[in-house]
Amino acid sequence: DNIREGDRVQRTGRIMSVPVGDALIGRVFNPLGQPVDGLGEIKSDKTRPIEKKAPGVMDRQSVNQPLQTGIKAIDALVPIGRGQRELIIGDRKTGKTSLAIDTILNQKNQDVICIYVAIGQKESTVRTQVETLKRFGAMDYTIVVEAGPSEPAPMLYIAPYAGTAMGEEFMYNGKDVLIVFDDLSKQAVAYRELSLLLRRPPGREAYPGDVFYLHSRLLERSAKLSDKLGGGSLTALPIIQTEAGDISAYIPTNVISITDGQIF
Template structure:
C-alpha cells in the first residue's frame, strides 16, 4: 500500500470528522424525518409537523415533558394523544419518534399489587424492574379458535350461581344505579375465587384514589390479593389513559390465558370509559352521533369485550364489565350497546336495595344468554325450577298487589308463600359466599314439597 500524503490524511480526517459531527448532530437533534415541532395544543391532543417517518400508533416523546402516541396522520401534520405529562407543552417543542409501537408495560411482580398502564406500582410509585412490554390492543381472537363456554365460574352468590350463572369465558354485565352494590358484586366474585387457580384482574376506571385503596384493603384483608392484580386509571388521569387501560388489562389477561390460566377481569366501569372516549372524539373533531357519542362507540366496546373467550388451549378470559345507570334506566344508549355485546346482564335495582334485598338483583330484568349451559347437572335442574317459580311469583305479586291474600285460592296462596320464601333465601350479605352444596341445601325445600 502506498503511503498516504499529508493532504490525503487531512482530507480523510476532515471528512470523517465532518461526517461524525453531522451524524452526532442528526442523532441528537434528529431531522424532519424523525423529529417534529408542536404546532397546536388542544388539551391532551397535540398537533405536530415534521415526523415524516413516524408510523401509526407509534410512541413519541415531546421534549421530555410528555409521552403520547400517534392517533392520526394527516398530509401536513401528525395528531398525538398525550398519555403522561410532567410539564406544560409549548408551541415549537420538539417531538421525537421512538421507532416502536406504543406498548403497555407490565410486570409479573404486579400480582397482589396496584399497577397502571406505564408499569408503575401505584402503592410505591416506583416502576417495576422486570418489565414486559405488551401490545395495548392485541388482535381479536379468531372465531375458529374459540370453543364453547361451559365451565362454571362460581361467584358464591346464590342469586347468580343458581339463577343467572356465569361461565368461564362469558361476558356478564353488571348494571345499576349508584350505590346498588355493583362493585361489591365484583369483589364478592373475586374473593370467591380463592384456591381456584384463577388470576383475577380488577380494572378501576375513573375511580378516586381513595376508592381504589379501599378496594385494595378489602381484598387484602380477605387474602384475595395473592391472585389478584388491580389495574387502575384514576379519575384525574388523562382521557387517553382511561380509554386505553381496559384494553391493556385484557392484554394482561391474554398474557396469562396463553399460559393456560383462567382469568377473571372486572372492568369498573364502562360508562366512564365511554365518556372518556367521547371526550377524545369531540376534541379531535369527530362528528357526534346519538347522545354526542361518536359513531364508533359500539365498536370501541365490542372489540374490547370480544376479547373475553373460552380459548382452544382450555384457558379462558371471563369479563364482568360494570355500567352505572341513572334513574334505573337500562335502555339508554351506552347500556343497550353493552347489553347487546355481553352474554347477559345482572341488573341491580335501587328499589330492591332499599327494600333490604342483598344483593339487590332485579331478577325480572337480569338475563343470562348461556344459562344452564354453564351449570353442572344438579344446579342446572334446581336453577331452572327456582328461576321459573321466582319469575312467576314476581309477576303474580305485581298483578295481585292490592288483593287480599286471605281471599285467594289455596293454590295462589301457596304460590305467593313459596315465592316469598325463595326471595328470602336469596338474601345474602357481602363477603359471605356460599358453596355449591350450601346453595343446593337452601333450596332443597322446593323439591321436597313436590315429592310429598
Template structure:
C-alpha cells in the first residue's frame, strides 16, 4: 500500500521545435486589415511575411504575446490557424526610371495592369536620415510658378514646405501647378495620394498628362478603398523612389497628399493593435512617423552627389485651426508653411495664401538675387494693408501715407491673383515685381490691375527683346541698365495701348 507512484509530467508535453517557431507562426486572431500571429520569434519590425503561401503582410507590432501584421491585400479569406512564414527581408520598394509616367500602388505595382518587368534595384522604404555631414544648405530656388509664393514665401531645392488649410481651398492645386512648372527644369516629381478617391487620382493624372508633366512624374496611389497598411506605406514608397533619384545626383520634388489621412490610417492601425491612445486618440509615435519621413528630404553636398529632395506635405485643417495635433506636429518638422484660408478663397483671392501665417524659414537664400531685391518690402506692405483695411469699412479718414499703403496692398493682391495651371517663369515674375516697384500700376484703376497684368504677361511672351532678356536673366545678379530699358519699354508700350483700349 505504501508503494510510491512515479508520475512523469514531461511525457504529456508537446515537443516544441525552437528553430521552427523562429521563422514560422500561425494566425491566432483576425481583425480589420490586420492579423495577430503566434511564433515568428525572430521576426523584425517592417519585415515582410507570407500568410498561407498566398497573402502578404508587414510586421507592424512586436507584442509580448502576439505579433501584429498589417495586410497588403484587402481580403476576408484569411482564417485563424493559417501558417505564417517570415521572408527574412525588410520591406523595400522597387525603384527605377521605368516608374516615370506611371501610376503605381504602395508596392510599386502599376495600377493600369501593365508590367514593369525587373527594375533590378530596390530601396528600403524605412530608410534613415542621411548623416548631417553629407547635408548642404538650401540655396537653389525651386520655382513654383505662383507669384505670391516665389516672391514672399520662396521654396528652395531640398526644403520641406508644408501646405495646410481647410478642404476645398486649393492645396492640391498649388502642388500640381508646382509639378507642371518643373517642365524643362530637370526635376523628377512624385505625387503621393493617400486615402483619396480613385476618380480624384485619375483627374490629377489626366491634368499632368494634358500639360506634359506626367512624363517626368510618378504617382503613388493608396486609394481610400485600399487596406490601411497600403495607405500607411504609400509615403514611404514615394520617399524610397525619391532617394533613388537623389543618390543619382538629381533634384526631386515629392508631394504628400495628404498626411492627415496618413495619420488617420496609422491611428486606426495602432488602435486595432490595442496600443494606448494619446491626444486625439493618436498613438505616442505619431510625431516620429512623420519626422522620420520628412527629414529624409534634404540637399546633399557636392561630395555626395549634390542631389536633393524637396518635400511638399499637405495637411488638412478643420475651421482654419492650425493648433490641432497633426498640423502643429508637421509645422514643427518642416522649414515653413503655406496657410490657405477659406475666406480668402471664397472672396476670389487665389491662391488663397494667408501672408500673416505663412512663412519660409529658408527665406531669401532660396530666391534668385533679382527677385530677392524686388520683393524685400512686399510682406511689410501686405501686413500694413491687412491692419489698415479694417478702417475702410468704417469710412474713417486716413492720412496720405495710409491711403498709399492701402492702394499698394490692393494692387499687390491683384497682381498675386493667378488662374490655375498658368505658372509664371522667372522672367515674368521679375517683370511683374519691377512694374510694381517702379510705380507703373499706380494710375491703373484697381479693378483693371489684374487685366493689365494679364495683357503685360501675354505681350512679354512675344516681345523679342524681352525673350532675349529672359535667356540671360538666370545669370544676372541684378538688373543692369539694358535690362531696365527693355522692361520699361515693354511696360510703357503695353500700358499705353491698354489704357487707350479702356477709354
C-alpha cells in the first residue's frame, strides 16, 4: 500500500495468487484475497495463481446438467447449463444485477458454490447485495469479491481473475460453481486506463488491441470438466452494460462472441 513514485520496490518472483478453499465461503474479499468484511483473517493455507491456462478440449465434456435460475422464462426458453457462459447485457437500471442475485439465491440446497465479483460497483450497492444474500441465507454458499470505484485501476482489472481462481479450486475438486462478473464493462475501462498510462497504442474506442484477449482468457476458464478431472463445472454469468441499447459497440460485441448465449 501507499507506494509512491520514486519508492524502491522488489519483485517476489512469484505469480500473484489468492487464498482458496472452503474457509472463504461466506466472506467478502478484495481482489488481493484480503478480507474486507471486518470478520478477521481467514484460515487457508492454500493459494492459487489468478492467471491460469483454460482447460483444453480433451479436459472438457459437453454440458449435460441445467443450472436453474429460478426465473421460469429463462429456465424454460433459454436454459443455462452448468459449465456455460451466459451473457447478461443491457442498459443501466434494467435489472441485470437483480437477475444475477436472484440466480445466486436460487442455488440454495442445489450444491452449487456461488461467487459474486463486483467490479467498480458503489460500496453502498455492494453492501445492499451482501445484506440481501445474508437475509436469504445465501452467504452460506457464496463468496464476494469486491473492487470499488475508488480502488486503483489494477484492482478492478484483476478482480475477475481473482474470483475465477477461487472458483477453479472448487471446480477441480468436482464441485459445481456459479460466478457472476458485475460488470466486465468496468474492467475493460480499467484495462484501457492502464494501457494508456503504459503508452500502449490505442485502437477502437481507445481500447488496446488485446482487449478481446482480456475477456476471452477469463471466460474460457469456465467449463464442464471431464469425468477424469472430477466432472466439476464453473458457470459464468458476465454482465455488460450498454449505452442506449447499443449492443454493436466494441466491448459488447467482443463478449457476445465469446459467450454461449445472451440474455438481453
